[in-house]
Amino acid sequence: MAEIPLYFVDLQDDLDDYGFEDYGTDCDNMRVTAFLDIPGQDNLPPLTRLEKCAFSENTFNQQIIARGLLDIFQDFSNNEEDFLTVMEIVVRLSEDAEPTVRTELMEQIPPIAIFLQENRSNFPVVLSEYLIPIVVRYLTDPNNQVRKSSQEVLLILLEQDLIFQHDIENKVCPILLQPSAPDSDDEYKAEAVSIICKMASMLSKSTVEHLLLPRFCELCGDGKLFQVRKVCAANFGDICHAVGQEATEKFLIPKFLELCSDAVWGMRKACAECFTAVSHSSSPGVRRTQLSPLFIRLVSDPCRWVRQAAFQSLGPFISTFANPSRAGLYLREDGALSIWPLTQDLDSGFASGSPAPSSGGNTSPASSYPGSDSWACPRSTEDVFNHFLYWRTPLPDISKDLELLLSEAGPQEDDCSRPGVVHNSCVARSEIQKVLDSLQEHLMNDPDVQAQVQVLSAALRAAQLDSVNEPKSKPTAGLNEVSISHPSSASDNQITLAASSSQNELFVARILQSPDPSEPRNGTSDHLETDQRQDPTPLEENKSKLQDVIPQPLLDHYVSMTDPARAQTVDADIATHCAYSLPGVALTLGRHHWHCLKDTYETLASDVQWKVRRTLAFSIHELAVILGDQLTAADLVPIFNGFLKDLDEVRIGVLKHLYDFLKLLHEDKRRDYLYQLQEFVVTDNSRNWRFRYELAERLILILELYSPNDVYDYLMHIALKLCADQVSEVRWISFKLVVAILQKFHSNSESALGLNFISELIVRFRHCSKWVGRQAFAFICQAVVSKECVPVDQFVEHLLPSLLSLVSDPVPNVRVLLAKALRQMLLEKAYFRNAGNPHLEVIEETILALQSDRDQDVSFFAALEPKRRNIIDTAVLEKQN
Numbered sequence: 001m002a003e004i005p006l007y008f009v010d011l012q013d014d015l016d017d018y019g020f021e022d023y024g025t026d027c028d029n030m031r032v033t034a035f036l037d038i039p040g041q042d043n044l045p046p047l048t049r050l051e052k053c054a055f056s057e058n059t060f061n062q063q064i065i066a067r068g069l070l071d072i073f074q075d076f077s078n079n080e081e082d083f084l085t086v087m088e089i090v091v092r093l094s095e096d097a098e099p100t101v102r103t104e105l106m107e108q109i110p111p112i113a114i115f116l117q118e119n120r121s122n123f124p125v126v127l128s129e130y131l132i133p134i135v136v137r138y139l140t141d142p143n144n145q146v147r148k149s150s151q152e153v154l155l156i157l158l159e160q161d162l163i164f165q166h167d168i169e170n171k172v173c174p175i176l177l178q179p180s181a182p183d184s185d186d187e188y189k190a191e192a193v194s195i196i197c198k199m200a201s202m203l204s205k206s207t208v209e210h211l212l213l214p215r216f217c218e219l220c221g222d223g224k225l226f227q228v229r230k231v232c233a234a235n236f237g238d239i240c241h242a243v244g245q246e247a248t249e250k251f252l253i254p255k256f257l258e259l260c261s262d263a264v265w266g267m268r269k270a271c272a273e274c275f276t277a278v279s280h281s282s283s284p285g286v287r288r289t290q291l292s293p294l295f296i297r298l299v300s301d302p303c304r305w306v307r308q309a310a311f312q313s314l315g316p317f318i319s320t321f322a323n324p325s326r327a328g329l330y331l332r333e334d335g336a337l338s339i340w341p342l343t344q345d346l347d348s349g350f351a352s353g354s355p356a357p358s359s360g361g362n363t364s365p366a367s368s369y370p371g372s373d374s375w376a377c378p379r380s381t382e383d384v385f386n387h388f389l390y391w392r393t394p395l396p397d398i399s400k401d402l403e404l405l406l407s408e409a410g411p412q413e414d415d416c417s418r419p420g421v422v423h424n425s426c427v428a429r430s431e432i433q434k435v436l437d438s439l440q441e442h443l444m445n446d447p448d449v450q451a452q453v454q455v456l457s458a459a460l461r462a463a464q465l466d467s468v469n470e471p472k473s474k475p476t477a478g479l480n481e482v483s484i485s486h487p488s489s490a491s492d493n494q495i496t497l498a499a500s501s502s503q504n505e506l507f508v509a510r511i512l513q514s515p516d517p518s519e520p521r522n523g524t525s526d527h528l529e530t531d532q533r534q535d536p537t538p539l540e541e542n543k544s545k546l547q548d549v550i551p552q553p554l555l556d557h558y559v560s561m562t563d564p565a566r567a568q569t570v571d572a573d574i575a576t577h578c579a580y581s582l583p584g585v586a587l588t589l590g591r592h593h594w595h596c597l598k599d600t601y602e603t604l605a606s607d608v609q610w611k612v613r614r615t616l617a618f619s620i621h622e623l624a625v626i627l628g629d630q631l632t633a634a635d636l637v638p639i640f641n642g643f644l645k646d647l648d649e650v651r652i653g654v655l656k657h658l659y660d661f662l663k664l665l666h667e668d669k670r671r672d673y674l675y676q677l678q679e680f681v682v683t684d685n686s687r688n689w690r691f692r693y694e695l696a697e698r699l700i701l702i703l704e705l706y707s708p709n710d711v712y713d714y715l716m717h718i719a720l721k722l723c724a725d726q727v728s729e730v731r732w733i734s735f736k737l738v739v740a741i742l743q744k745f746h747s748n749s750e751s752a753l754g755l756n757f758i759s760e761l762i763v764r765f766r767h768c769s770k771w772v773g774r775q776a777f778a779f780i781c782q783a784v785v786s787k788e789c790v791p792v793d794q795f796v797e798h799l800l801p802s803l804l805s806l807v808s809d810p811v812p813n814v815r816v817l818l819a820k821a822l823r824q825m826l827l828e829k830a831y832f833r834n835a836g837n838p839h840l841e842v843i844e845e846t847i848l849a850l851q852s853d854r855d856q857d858v859s860f861f862a863a864l865e866p867k868r869r870n871i872i873d874t875a876v877l878e879k880q881n
Contacts, residue, residue: 066104197235233270237277315581617653621660782821
């Protein structure tokens with residue numbers, strides 16, 4: 001009965017009740033006949049008995065047959081006629097009225113399909129003619145469990161690439177479109193849209209776009225059942241990724257705008273959660289002009305749960321604006337940040353307001369947000385900018401009009417000297433409207449022009465409100481929400497542009513006084529510089545928040561996530577989300593705009609919640625790569641030093657990436673941390689041994705950053721202290737650290753330091769009063785020989801005598817490790833196998849003594865031949881001890 005599957009053995013008692021007899025081990029019949037032997041029908045062939053059992057009136061027999069289909073196929077697949085008979089039986093069995101039989105049958109389809117693929121030359125025909133129709137028919141089965149099983153099987157077959165394109169287009173997709181029709185049953189419709197969304201990532205782009213996308217767009221507007229719209233919203237990003245940028249912007253973005261304005265808050269919440277994925281599949285222009293205002297609406301949504309989801313997605317959404325050519329960094333395939341190969345000065349790229357060349361919507365700023373291929377494959381330097389590829393219709397020269405506009409503004413009041421009232425006194429509303437009119441024809445071609453139009457429109461609206469209410473009132477600080485009509489939207493929906501009034505006014509001044517809005521806006525005009533001399537503080541504060549990489553309202557909302565009021569009205573963990581996404585936002589803005597995030601980062605670094613500081617500690621090395629050595633030394637090192645003295649939960653984040661951070665510092669700055677590394681040995685809780693384990697692991701990497709003298713003076717003492725730890729796991733990793741230190745001395749030809757360290761090891765471990773210390777000495781010697789950390793002559797002279805003296809150690813565990821070191825390591829080296837070696841005789845005498853040891857384990861390892869042994873890991877042996 002060894003070949004009978006487990007489920008037959010488990011059900012043998014039940015089979016006996018139904019008249020099935022047990023077979024002995026000497027049975028020559030096929031294993032399938034073991035449960036098909038029906039009394040009184042022994043003269044029937046196996047297939048006939050199989051058919052009678054499969055279509056008997058006993059449902060239990062049919063379930064057994066369904067469960068054993070894989071074994072049946074294996075037994076009858078060699079004969080073509082028998083195989084076809086089995087397939088016909090399966091088709092008839094799939095029409096059984098009992099749902100449990102159909103469910104059991106469906107669960108066996110994937111293993112059967114894999115078996116047929118591996119063993120049948122005509123597999124595509126068999127799967128297409130027999131199995132796929134069963135799976136497709138069950139997608140609309142009346143029984144819920146059968147439908148769920150068929151959906152799971154369909155996804156498995158698609159994932160394993162077992163269904164051919166012809167069957168997908170002609171058999172699978174048509175049957176899915178039937179229950180998703182507008183007049184179909186609500187339950188079926190929700191299931192159909194769910195399976196369509198799950199299938200999208202497994203099908204070809206053309207199949208999804210031509211067969212499934214129209215129905216998906218139709219279901220997004222289903223006004224009858226909100227569950228259908230919610231499924232569409234939750235999977236919207238996957239559909240966008242499946243069809244690509246062109247179809248996303250043409251068909252899906254309009255539907256996404258509708259879902260983001262849905263009356264059901266759960267729909268808007270689902271849209272906020274998938275907003276980043278939709279942005280990845282959109283062009284920079286659509287991302288800036290359509291998705292950004294839409295996202296600002298979600299951040300300001302009346303429902304707290306929608307705002308919470310939006311703020312959680314804010315950082316990732318900002319990261320989709322990242323452009324490697326502007327940030328100067330890109331993400332390699334291995335997840336590491338690297339310098340972007342530019343031939344032109346980065347400063348000009350950061351200051352320019354014109355769109356930088358983009359690789360499309362699919363970009364990823366940091367390892368927090370793994371992204372697209374555009375980061376992994378940097379373009380050649382000649383593709384970074386090309387006047388032929390990145391041309392646009394020249395904007396009209398409005399410099400003369402602006403000069404006239406400013407001259408006709410008339411005498412200025414005292415308050416006009418401040419940028420805070422530019423829109424109220426310095427510029428007439430009608431003149432702002434003229435500038436807006438001149439930019440309208442270029443609105444669809446340039447995202448930067450669209451951003452200018454948004455700011456000017458907001459200023460115009462504010463000026464109109466001020467003229468009606470309080471003409472002489474001064475604008476208040478904070479966020480003002482101005483409702484304007486989106487000029488590029490297909491609908492008449494209003495968007496809410498949340499931005500600081502002072503920043504809007506400063507933008508207006510810069511736009512109106514620029515000779516050409518299309519030219520780079522690298523600084524303020526003479527008028528603003530005069531204002532700065534009169535009142536420098538407000539302008540400096542505003543200037544510190546200005547940037548042209550992302551829409552300013554997005555950055556304003558992001559930096560507001562550190563406001564305690566946000567935690568009370570949105571989410572208690574909002575600061576944690578802000579800290580988590582900060583490296584991605586910093587990479588998007590680039591190091592030239594670090595001033596926009598510096599205050600936010602310092603606020604997060606001093607947050608009262610340790611998990612916020614812990615999040616920053618885990619990513620500070622990434623931020624150091626983004627900022628470069630100068631900004632790192634000025635702004636990150638003080639925060640890094642604070643994390644070193646923080647709670648263990650925070651310090652572990654620094655410790656895990658200690659090597660990554662230290663290697664970015666200059667050598668003189670790096671040496672300042674030599675003494676501070678000793679503080680890591682002390683933990684808040686002595687039971688936190690994993691912290692000390694992590695320290696030993698990091699020190700193995702850090703050794704390369706320091707000179708041999710620094711290692712001897714500082715790191716060697718830390719290693720010796722860790723070797724005496726109470727936890728064995730810490731000790732064993734520390735022994736490897738000791739070996740790495742010896743290797744450091746040897747590779748740098750510092751033999752004197754190496755000999756001094758060897759003497760220290762002999763004193764501390766060979767002559768240790770505790771047996772674990774002496775066992776550690778044997779392990780260290782074994783590792784030294786294995787890694788060839790020191791020259792052989794030095795090992796023989798300084799370590800071998802002390803190692804061989806352990807043969808008389810009273811503790812068997814020490815002698816076991818000695819036997820393994822001699823038999824498994826020393827005798828494997830050619831130096832010790834040489835018959836003329838003067839030390840070979842001493843080693844063999846020691847091995848003979850160990851072979852006659854009174855302890856069985858010692859004698860076993862001493863007698864074990866190197867070529868026949870099965871090496872037991874030393875760490876496992878230590879655990880057993």
